[in-house]
Amino acid sequence: MNMTAVKSIYIFEMARFFRTITQSFVSPVLSTSLYFVVFGAAIGSRIQEVEGVSYGAFIVPGLIMLSVMTQATANASFGIYFPKFIGTIYELLSAPVSFLEIVAGYVGAAATKAMFIGVIILVTAFFFVDIQIAHPFAMIAFLVLTCVSFALLGFIIGIWAGNFEQLQLIPLLVITPLVFLGGSFYSITMLPPIWQTITLFNPVVYLISGFRWSFFGTADVGIGISLFAIALFTGICLAVIWWIFKTGWRIRQ
């Protein structure tokens, strides 16, 4: 295992993040604050408690998940797409590194960036609402797993994308709707029965539900199922990436 290479990729990618540190920090803080103003104060004051939690607090896990999933995907997809776009990928392909090392470096950096943003949002949330974390270790575990799995998904998108438009396509058309419809801002028990069933096909439901459980101790679906869902998602992404490097799809002719 070429750990020096993993470290080099990680450091190089993190440098990109720190170059734009203001945007990286200000934008999630600002958007979270806006969500709290709109949903928490303006609308939330007219909504009764959801599952025994004030609406403002209820949306915190969903808000964190929303940002973490989109950021992990966006960072990882851009991280690997950019070298492809500017041509520096030749270096990765001619270096003595295996696919595992390349993935570890890029996905590790993207997941770390998403983690940063997740934590910032959580800290921001403390200023607006009163929240307690029932299972802190489970919360961290869910956060890490979500960051990693969506960074893996982003990596696949970055390899697949042939232009900047395609790079935005899946996050815009698939991930954002799934996250919004996955119970970020509501409990799925609030939906009509038929939609409750349909929603269960949305993988994001399990992630948000599990994450919310770590805060409030209540969930839409069982915590075991949530864990299984995220493990399955991570496994599928890993398998796809393994296949990509095995066949050289879109990277090595």
Place this chain on the structure above:
Amino acid sequence: MSSIVSVQNLRKSYAGGFEALKGCNLEIEEGEILALLGPNGAGKTTLISTICGITVPTSGIITVGGHDTQTDFRAARNLIGLVPQEINLEPFETVMNTVRFSRGLFGKPRDDAYLEKVLNQLSLGDKKDNKIMTLSGGMKRRVLIAKALSHEPRVLFLDEPTAGVDVELRKDMWEVVAGLKASGVTIILTTHYIEEAEAIADRVGVINKGEILLVQEKSDLMAQMGQKQLQIDLTEPTEDIPAALNSYALSRSDDGLKLTYSYDTKGDRTGITTLLNDLQRAGLQMADIQTKQNSLEDIFVGLVREEK
């Protein structure tokens, strides 16, 4: 001398059926400079990319330092530095960080002193903290070389290092290459500039349409180029060549105004003086004379044309 890079029966075809390499064989000796000459689309870059691991061969065996590039890719690639044809660099990073990244990718521990030495050699020492986007084209090309040298490779591939580079920088680049050779690095460069091969290579390979047509010591090639022609322009056309001049094997142009004499500059006697005397004696009036030398270009163009 042992081969540091060995290519055996290398083939590469693409999905569309296009065959970029049609069974190439190549042995590169340690410490030499090999120039691969060929027109655009000849397969030069594909050959290099395949040796370096960017392209997967369809069949054939490549070893670098005795390590198979497929089964033992880490050991093989550790020995190789690659300078690509296009300027592919991360524009927003500094020179030093970019070079450091390259070294790290090859699993070498951080060694800024060594990297600064490399940058100084390439006259980039004072630019090490500059962002790449602020550098000129020539400097960017040097950064690519610095990156390729960052992990102390034993074999350096330069893919058209002087394409689109001005004359002065080209000379600089040749000096850099000569310096690298002196430090024991084996260098393979592709080019379509013949004078480049002539100026710096030990051996010259000619590649066209995915086949290596010849690989020869440059000095042997130069010997072939020792052939010169003396062209004599006459004031009045001559119907045929006078019998007195038979021993010179002159060739006559169709209009009878030009006579051409071939001779070897490396021979003891070129025969030019006696020829000129004999011409005068035969009563032929000379209007002008000129000499022409076979160049690597003639040989190259000849080879490539034969192919067609």
